[in-house]
Amino acid sequence: MTITNPAVTPATVTQPATTGRKRPNPIKRFWPQYVSIAPFYVLFLVFGLFPLVFSIWLSFNDWDGMGSMNFVGLAQYRFLITDPRFWNAVGNTFIIWFISTIPMLFLALVIAFLLHQNIRFKGFYRVAFFLPNVTSMVAMAIVFGSVFSDSFGVINSALQALGAAQIPWLSSPWGIKVTIACMVIWRWTGYNSIIYLAGLQAISTELYESARVDGANGWNIFSRITVPMLRPVILFTVITSTIGGLSLFTEPQVLLGDSGGPGEAGMTIVLYQYNQAFTQFDFGYGSAIAWALFIIAVIFAIINWRLVSEREVGGQKVFKVRRQRKEVAE
Amino acid sequence: MTATLDSGTTRLADPTGSSANALARRRSLVTRIVTHICIVIGVLFSIFPFYWLLVMSTHNTAEIFGYPPKLWFGSDFATNIKNVVQSVALFRSLLNTFLVAASVAILVMFFDSLAAYAFGKYNFPAKNVLFTILLATFLVPGSLSLVPSFVLMSWLGWIGNFAALIVPGAANAFGIFLLRQFAQTSIPDELVESARVDGAGFFRTWWSIAVPMMRGGIAFLGIFTFIASWNDYVWPLIVLVDPKRLTLQVALSTLNSIYRTDYGMVMAGAVISVVPLIGIFIIGSRHFIANIAAGALKG
Numbered sequence: 001m002t003i004t005n006p007a008v009t010p011a012t013v014t015q016p017a018t019t020g021r022k023r024p025n026p027i028k029r030f031w032p033q034y035v036s037i038a039p040f041y042v043l044f045l046v047f048g049l050f051p052l053v054f055s056i057w058l059s060f061n062d063w064d065g066m067g068s069m070n071f072v073g074l075a076q077y078r079f080l081i082t083d084p085r086f087w088n089a090v091g092n093t094f095i096i097w098f099i100s101t102i103p104m105l106f107l108a109l110v111i112a113f114l115l116h117q118n119i120r121f122k123g124f125y126r127v128a129f130f131l132p133n134v135t136s137m138v139a140m141a142i143v144f145g146s147v148f149s150d151s152f153g154v155i156n157s158a159l160q161a162l163g164a165a166q167i168p169w170l171s172s173p174w175g176i177k178v179t180i181a182c183m184v185i186w187r188w189t190g191y192n193s194i195i196y197l198a199g200l201q202a203i204s205t206e207l208y209e210s211a212r213v214d215g216a217n218g219w220n221i222f223s224r225i226t227v228p229m230l231r232p233v234i235l236f237t238v239i240t241s242t243i244g245g246l247s248l249f250t251e252p253q254v255l256l257g258d259s260g261g262p263g264e265a266g267m268t269i270v271l272y273q274y275n276q277a278f279t280q281f282d283f284g285y286g287s288a289i290a291w292a293l294f295i296i297a298v299i300f301a302i303i304n305w306r307l308v309s310e311r312e313v314g315g316q317k318v319f320k321v322r323r324q325r326k327e328v329a330e
Numbered sequence: 331m332t333a334t335l336d337s338g339t340t341r342l343a344d345p346t347g348s349s350a351n352a353l354a355r356r357r358s359l360v361t362r363i364v365t366h367i368c369i370v371i372g373v374l375f376s377i378f379p380f381y382w383l384l385v386m387s388t389h390n391t392a393e394i395f396g397y398p399p400k401l402w403f404g405s406d407f408a409t410n411i412k413n414v415v416q417s418v419a420l421f422r423s424l425l426n427t428f429l430v431a432a433s434v435a436i437l438v439m440f441f442d443s444l445a446a447y448a449f450g451k452y453n454f455p456a457k458n459v460l461f462t463i464l465l466a467t468f469l470v471p472g473s474l475s476l477v478p479s480f481v482l483m484s485w486l487g488w489i490g491n492f493a494a495l496i497v498p499g500a501a502n503a504f505g506i507f508l509l510r511q512f513a514q515t516s517i518p519d520e521l522v523e524s525a526r527v528d529g530a531g532f533f534r535t536w537w538s539i540a541v542p543m544m545r546g547g548i549a550f551l552g553i554f555t556f557i558a559s560w561n562d563y564v565w566p567l568i569v570l571v572d573p574k575r576l577t578l579q580v581a582l583s584t585l586n587s588i589y590r591t592d593y594g595m596v597m598a599g600a601v602i603s604v605v606p607l608i609g610i611f612i613i614g615s616r617h618f619i620a621n622i623a624a625g626a627l628k629g
């Protein structure tokens with residue numbers, strides 16, 4: 001990020017940093033710039049960094065938010081490791097993440113390919129697919145609750161009309177997870193397909209043409225050019241959906257309430273944190289859950305990073321092959 | 331998937347007889363129709379919940395619970411709205427939400443464009459270190475600090491106060507990062523320089539040169555922030571405790587949990603919370619979608 005700065009900013013505008021450094025007080029000289037960027041750092045210190053540090057302290061204490069804090073050391077974490085409700089929430093979060101992310105990214109890729117064809121009404125289609133993403137999830141969780149309702153939902157009514165057995169969407173463990181996954185898929189497929197579409201449009205048509213000249217067929221082009229070129233974009237969407245999936249809250253909370261529905265089948269990690277901190281007023285345990293979530297997120301980030309570095313090696317190979325091909329073509 | 335594109339390039343690269351050409355053209359017509367059908371099916375799934383929301387908001391509860399389900403609009407919308415207004419301070423919440431979202435958006439546009447202009451167009455000591463710190467703050471997950479942030483707000487006396495929603499979000503790393511790119515690419519150095527020679531200071535050039543030149547990016551950031559703030563749920567749910575001072579999302583969730591059985595009414599409330607935002611999105615949609623995609627590719 002920072003490499004671009006010297007190149008982009010010419011000496012004329014900038015009053016080079018070297019002369020600034022020679023002067024006794026650069027702050028006097030550049031005070032408008034420092035004043036301009038200060039609000040962000042002040043806000044981050046107060047509302048970002050301080051709570052972060054403070055939550056470590058909270059997680060070593062037993063506190064209901066009103067009385068005095070009791071330092072308990074690692075007791076909250078010791079309890080967390082043996083807490084079946086926490087592990088149930090972890091399991092639910094992963095299952096919902098898994099059954100929503102895979103269909104979502106696949107569908108998004110398909111939609112992006114379809115939209116990438118030279119077709120009419122592209123603008124309208126893009127707006128229609130993106131619309132769910134800007135909509136309030138509270139309102140839509142209520143709508144999904146009625147669509148999937150056990151007794152009067154339109155899906156069960158359709159099943160009944162077809163003579164099939166009705167499914168207890170909102171009272172069985174798997175029904176609940178599928179319903180939540182459907183909400184996630186509905187909301188984020190369009191967003192991801194717009195990003196894939198931008199990625200597809202960024203691939204130069206010359207690449208396709210030179211591959212054509214070399215006699216590559218459709219499948220070869222797809223697997224050797226399209227997928228490797230899209231890889232960074234796909235990775236971006238995997239990372240964002242992982243972060244989103246781990247912090248799932250609104251959908252289960254509005255659909256099923258603070259306790260995650262029958263048998264806590266819709267309890268996610270963040271909902272459990274909210275439940276413990278703001279309905280049971282166990283601030284210490286709530287903070288410990290938050291840090292456990294952070295550790296899980298870090299493990300995920302490491303896995304992602306591993307995948308990136310492996311894939312980058314693969315990508316370079318493809319790139320080399322392609323360059324050789326181009327040279328041959330020339 | 332790439333069939334249409336293929337046929338085009340085939341013709342370019344490999345000019346065969348006219349019969350093969352006609353065959354290719356017919357095949358491309360078929361693929362185009364199939365493509366449209368597939369897309370329209372996807373669009374229907376995407377639009378259906380909105381349609382369903384509108385249909386249910388126009389029926390009374392007895393009709394909603396009946397079998398077969400009502401698939402077309404009823405006539406009870408006005409009654410449902412009246413019931414909502416009697417149950418929660420809906421229009422008050424609507425006004426609150428609008429004011430909060432607009433305040434956050436205006437503050438973000440102001441602070442982020444200033445910071446982005448400073449980062450994008452000037453060199454000053456410690457700039458690179460400061461910008462790296464800014465990028466690092468992206469990594470701090472928000473849900474990690476719900477509890478300590480709540481405690482902080484209670485120390486500040488901001489529980490139940492809209493300041494708790496507005497102040498922490500008044501400047502953000504995402505907006506500064508985004509606008510910095512606009513500043514670097516769309517503000518000509520000569521213009522800033524000539525204004526400086528004429529005696530204009532930093533803030534003067536920001537207001538009369540940078541802001542007009544970055545207006546596309548600033549407008550996008552404003553709409554994006556407004557929508558995000560409008561839809562924000564977890565944080566308002568935690569800090570807003572006074573039933574008279576709620577935002578729309580929290581009011582709607584309260585309505586849903588108390589009057590779970592009166593679906594028509596809850597749906598009418600949901601319509602009020604969804605429709606204004608869709609209007610705003612559709613007005614700026616073209617620009618908005620392009621910027622979302624561009625942001626993802628750069629990041």
